[in-house]
Amino acid sequence: MSFLDLKNVTKIYPNGTKAVHETSLSISEGEFMVFVGPSGCGKSTLLRMVAGLEDITEGDINLDGQLINEVDPSERDVAMVFQNYALYPHMNVYNNLAYGLKNRGIDKETIEQKVNDAAKLLQISDFLQRKPSMLSGGQRQRVAMGRAIVRNPKIFLFDEPLSNLDAKLRIQMRLEIKKLQQKVGVTSIFVTHDQVEAMTLADRLAVINNGIIEQLGTPIEIYNNPESLFVAGFIGSPQMNFLDANLNNKTLSAENFEIKNIDSDYNGEVTLGIRPEHLIESENGLINLKVELVEQLGSDNLVYGQIKNIKDFCYRSPGNQIIKKGDTLSLNIEENKYYIFDKSTGKRVN
Amino acid sequence: MTRLITSGFSHFILFIGILIMIVPVWMIFASSTHSGLTINTQGLQMFLGDSFYENYLRVLLYEGGFFKEITALKMFLNSFIMATGVAILSVITSLMAAYALVYYRTKYATLLFWIIFVTILVPLELRIFPTYSVMAELNLVNSYFGLIVPISASAIATLFFRQFYKTVPDELLESAKLDGANTWRFFVDFLVPLSKTMIVAMLIFMFVFGYNQYLWPLLVTSSEQYWTVVMGLKMMSGSIVHRFAFVMMSMVPPILIIIVLQKHFIKGVFQDK
Numbered sequence: 001m002s003f004l005d006l007k008n009v010t011k012i013y014p015n016g017t018k019a020v021h022e023t024s025l026s027i028s029e030g031e032f033m034v035f036v037g038p039s040g041c042g043k044s045t046l047l048r049m050v051a052g053l054e055d056i057t058e059g060d061i062n063l064d065g066q067l068i069n070e071v072d073p074s075e076r077d078v079a080m081v082f083q084n085y086a087l088y089p090h091m092n093v094y095n096n097l098a099y100g101l102k103n104r105g106i107d108k109e110t111i112e113q114k115v116n117d118a119a120k121l122l123q124i125s126d127f128l129q130r131k132p133s134m135l136s137g138g139q140r141q142r143v144a145m146g147r148a149i150v151r152n153p154k155i156f157l158f159d160e161p162l163s164n165l166d167a168k169l170r171i172q173m174r175l176e177i178k179k180l181q182q183k184v185g186v187t188s189i190f191v192t193h194d195q196v197e198a199m200t201l202a203d204r205l206a207v208i209n210n211g212i213i214e215q216l217g218t219p220i221e222i223y224n225n226p227e228s229l230f231v232a233g234f235i236g237s238p239q240m241n242f243l244d245a246n247l248n249n250k251t252l253s254a255e256n257f258e259i260k261n262i263d264s265d266y267n268g269e270v271t272l273g274i275r276p277e278h279l280i281e282s283e284n285g286l287i288n289l290k291v292e293l294v295e296q297l298g299s300d301n302l303v304y305g306q307i308k309n310i311k312d313f314c315y316r317s318p319g320n321q322i323i324k325k326g327d328t329l330s331l332n333i334e335e336n337k338y339y340i341f342d343k344s345t346g347k348r349v350n
Numbered sequence: 351m352t353r354l355i356t357s358g359f360s361h362f363i364l365f366i367g368i369l370i371m372i373v374p375v376w377m378i379f380a381s382s383t384h385s386g387l388t389i390n391t392q393g394l395q396m397f398l399g400d401s402f403y404e405n406y407l408r409v410l411l412y413e414g415g416f417f418k419e420i421t422a423l424k425m426f427l428n429s430f431i432m433a434t435g436v437a438i439l440s441v442i443t444s445l446m447a448a449y450a451l452v453y454y455r456t457k458y459a460t461l462l463f464w465i466i467f468v469t470i471l472v473p474l475e476l477r478i479f480p481t482y483s484v485m486a487e488l489n490l491v492n493s494y495f496g497l498i499v500p501i502s503a504s505a506i507a508t509l510f511f512r513q514f515y516k517t518v519p520d521e522l523l524e525s526a527k528l529d530g531a532n533t534w535r536f537f538v539d540f541l542v543p544l545s546k547t548m549i550v551a552m553l554i555f556m557f558v559f560g561y562n563q564y565l566w567p568l569l570v571t572s573s574e575q576y577w578t579v580v581m582g583l584k585m586m587s588g589s590i591v592h593r594f595a596f597v598m599m600s601m602v603p604p605i606l607i608i609i610v611l612q613k614h615f616i617k618g619v620f621q622d623k
Contacts, residue, residue, distance in 0.1 A: 053524050074530040086521035090543040099539070103530035147529070 002026035003187050004050065004155060009059035011045050011211075019045040021211045022059065027189070027204075032181050035191045036198035037208035037234070043191045044159055046208070050189065051157050052076050064154055074103075079148035080157040084164060085140045087132040093119075093143050094128040097150045104151075118150040121180070138169050145177070149184060156181070156188040162197060174200060195235050199223070207231045229346035232273045232339055238302055238314050240339070245272045247340060247349070255308050257286040259333075264340060266349040271341045276302065276316040278337035285330035289315060294323050303329070375601075382406075382594035389590055401591070409595045414585065419574040422582065422596060428494075429561055429579040430603065435498035436560030437553045444504050444552065445545070448511035449537050453523070463512065469505045474566055482569055492573045501559075501566060507552045514548055515541060554611050558604045579603075 004027040011020040019042045027033050035043040048054040050061060052073030061068050068076055079100075088096050097115045106114075119125040122142040132140055141161065148156055158177070162170045178201050181188050192198050198205055199219040207214045207222060207230070215222055215231045226232035232240050245254040247270045252259040254272055279287070287307055295302040296319070303315045303323055315331060317323060340350040377394050384399030410422045450456075451463050474481065481500050482491075490496035518541070526536050542549070564580045571577065577585065579600045586593050 051524075051528060053527070073524075073527045074532070076528075078528065080525065080528050082521045082525060084519065084521055086519065086525035088522070088526075088540065090540075090546075099526075099531075100529035103535065147525075151529075 003029040003031075003064060004189075005060075005062040006046075006050075007060045007062070009046070009049060009061060010057045011042070011049060011054060012057045019211055020049070023211075023213055024059075025206065025213065025216070027187060029187055030185050032178070032188045032190065032201060032203040034198045034202035034205050035189065035208055036195055036205060037193065039193055041208045042211035043193075043208045045211075047080075047157050047159055047189055047191045050155070051078050051080050077151075077154045078157055079151050079153040079155075080159060081141075081144045081148055081161045083160045085132075085144040085161070087140055087143055087147075089132055092129050092131055093124060093135070093146075096132065096143055097128075097146050100147065100151045114150050114152075115146075118146045121149065121183075122146045137165050138173060141165065141173055145180065149180075149186075153186065156186050158188065158190040160192055161190075162192070163194070170197075177201065196237060199235070205235075207234060209234075225348075226273075226339060227348050229271060229273070229341040229348075232341070232348075236275055238276050238316070240273045240275050241310075241313050243272045243274070243307075243310060244343070245270050245340075252340065255310070256288075259286070259338070262340065262350055264350040266340075266342065269343040270349060271343050271346075273339040273341060274333055275337065276314040278334045279315045279331045280334060281317070281329055282332045283330060285332040287313075287331045287333075289313060289329045289331055291323055291325055291327045291329060293325065305329070378594045379598050382591055382598055384591060386589040386591045405591050405595045406599070409592045409599070412588070412592070414574075414582075414587070417574055420577050420582075422579075422599065424575075425577050425579045425582045426599070426603070428497075428576055431494055432497045432563070432567065432578055433557045433560035433603070435494065436502050436563075437557040439498060439502035440504040440507055440556045441549055441552050443502065444507035444511050445542065445549070446537075447508045448515055449541060451508070451512055452515040453533075453536075463508075466505050466508055469503075474501060478565065478569060485570055490570075492571055492576055494576070496570045497567055497576065497578075498560070500570075501563060504552075504556060504559075507556065510548060510552060511545060514545055518544065550611050550614050554608055557607050561604055 004025075006023055006025040008022045008024055009020060010018070010022050012018050021042075023046060025033075035046060037043045045054055049056050050063075052068070052071065056069050063076065063078075088099065091099065094115055097118060098111050101111045101114060115128070116125070119128055122145060124139060124142050124146060127135060127139060127143075132143065135143065144161065161177075162173055165173060174197055177190075190197075190201055192201075202219050204217065205219050205222055206216045209230045215227045217225075219235075222231060222235050226235060229242075233242070243254050245252050246268070247262065247264065248267050250260070250262045250264065252262050252270070252272060289303070289305040289307055291303055291305040293304040295304070298319055300319045301317045301321065301323060303317055304312050305315070307313050315329065323329070338350075339348060341347060342349050377396060380398055381389055381395045382405055383402040384395050385401050388395065388399065412421060414420055414422075447466065451459050451466075456462070485491055485496045485500065488496075490499075522540060523536060526540055531539060562580060563578070564584075567576070567578045567581055571581075583597065583600060586596055
């Protein structure tokens with residue numbers, strides 16, 4: 001049974017901007033849902049509507065069987081972790097954690113118990129008497145999560161909580177959030193523009209663009225079967241390569257190669273998408289790549305080059321291979337590992 | 351070498367500036383410790399005399415005014431009550447006005463703010479007669495209430511608090527809301543503690559403002575019972591050494607307030623950073 005239910009939710013700002021278009025979505029209890037999309041796509045607005053920080057223009061939001069459209073944020077029993085953490089600067093860590101409990105009229109001993117438990121879970125017991133300004137970024141992050149956990153809410157909302165951390169810490173906190181969520185088992189929505197974060201954290205992923213959910217599914221489903229050009233370009237790192245092509249009678253003709261027997265009845269101009277990791281070197285390959293730049297990552301190399309008029313075409317090669325600028329590589333596409341999109345609508349056609 | 355000269359020169363200028371400011375005050379203080387006779391025959395004195403206790407005690411306890419109803423001690427008490435009243439009341443009203451202006455998001459908040467702000471252009475002296483007649487109608491002439499209330503709405507303090515509130519990130523309010531804080535709790539638990547340093551600064555500012563009032567207390571009090579120190583400076587009669595002593599004492603409360611509260615001021619600043 002679904003735990004959080006969004007039905008045709010729409011947000012139109014007073015100035016007429018439509019941030020979210022008739023979005024429907026169901027999240028089941030204990031699920032970790034990630035909203036991912038470029039900045040300004042409406043993902044944060046959607047999250048804030050669940051929290052009650054934005055009014056809902058149209059549609060319904062049900063949480064745990066209760067319609068919460070008009071319910072005050074303080075009564076919704078949701079907890080949110082903000083991008084800048086929004087810790088209370090004048091309170092020490094203990095009071096930061098305890099504040100929400102105090103407002104709920106819980107007795108002192110229970111509060112102390114709960115705060116100490118949460119602090120232990122997040123390993124912040126040593127800092128309980130410190131002010132947030134005396135903590136490092138990672139510690140602040142933990143306190144922000146502690147503040148959410150301690151209230152034992154129906155749902156956790158994360159609004160890009162990792163974007164203020166440095167790269168190493170971000171990866172570490174990402175892991176911890178995932179572990180923590182599995183341990184506590186609270187339904188969570190996590191908003192991010194970072195597709196790696198999205199892929200690694202999500203049980204299910206909603207790729208949002210221009211206020212519309214473009215695709216909803218498990219990370220691997222979305223990676224393997226992007227339904228639109230936008231999703232294909234957004235999910236996967238490095239980005240998928242796109243080539244202009246024509247599809248006629250099941251034959252795809254790009255600038256200098258052809259693929260036959262394509263499983264699609266579409267005819268017309270298309271965009272061919274190939275992931276860098278789905279290319280393999282072979283003699284007499286379809287694509288001849290003139291190498292311009294090699295990024296050596298150790299485990300593998302990212303080779304950027306030119307095919308005829310297309311620049312910055314990327315190929316991911318094994319790390320032990322030595323490729324130099326100026327080399328020409330002959331590449332083939334792995335069996336059926338290509339995606340064809342209608343050029344005008346961006347919809348997948350194969 | 352040139353650095354030494356410039357540094358020496360700037361210190362020299364600073365030193366001159368300090369002399370210009372300190373010497374007259376020192377001369378008044380030194381003179382106030384002599385007997386009236388010495389001042390009348392030998393002029394102002396640069397060194398301390400031996401009549402300090404005699405002069406200062408006499409000034410504090412001398413019953414002045416036409417009806418002999420007021421002593422300097424009582425004037426200090428009156429000034430203290432008035433200045434403290436003005437400081438506390440204006441900080442409270444400004445805090446709350448700024449809160450309403452920033453957080454109630456009424457349609458006309460900006461317009462309302464500018465209307466409040468324009469009152470800076472209308473000082474008490476301009477509206478003194480209507481203000482007086484209101485106080486007279488309300489029977490508040492010759493009362494502390496009448497001394498304090500009409501000058502306790504501060505557009506400047508409102509401006510300061512408003513500008514400060516605008517720098518408080520929205521996430522703080524949102525986070526507090528999700529933690530179950532209502533409008534009042536957010537004000538009391540967040541904005542007031544966060545603006546602690548500014549509150550102290552405004553308290554100092556408004557205390558000195560209230561202490562320095564002359565025209566309004568002069569107008570709204572006819573009873574000598576309510577004379578303030580600044581009024582007393584004008585009303586004071588008697589020997590020149592006694593007036594000097596009174597002048598010296600009148601400087602003490604504002605200086606004391608600044609010294610005492612500045613400690614908290616600095617402490618607050620360092621704790622928050």
